[in-house]
Amino acid sequence: MNALTSNCSRLNLLPMNTFSREMSRWIDELSNEAKNTGSAPVSIWETDTHFHLEFDLPGMNVEDVDLKVVENVLHVSASRELCGEVNYIRQERQFGQVERQFSLPARIDESGIEAEMVAGALKVLVPKAPESQVKKIEIKGS
DSSP, rough: OOOHHHHHHHHHHHHHEEEEEEEHHHHHHOOOOOOOTOOOOEEEEOOEEEEEEEEEEETOOOGGGGEEEEEEEEEEEEEOOOOTOOOOOOOOOOOOEEEEEEEEEBBBBBGGGEEEEEEEEEEEEEBOOOGSSOOOOOOOOO
């Protein structure tokens, strides 16, 4: 028996329904590990005047989300509770607490930060302080 068949021998001996259950269990374990990370995917980009952050928070409402700046760190937390009255056959959606933190550059205008929730995406607009914005310099020609 070569190394490949010896490594796979356990799977070869399992009936198909047992194999299917085992694969389902492994997928569930991986899904649970991912759920416990408590992370919301984010996209971040910069323009001359602002920093833009967009978080994916599907199924969450405005009242489920908390957004604040503390000592130049943007804190985003959100929570979606699992319905305790349901006996799930399969549960793949993320529930529980999600938290993200991002250090902001020193030169931002905290009072001008805006946020809105659109179709399960939290959009945050962080304006740069005027002194840190890119200034276009006009070039005069002769």
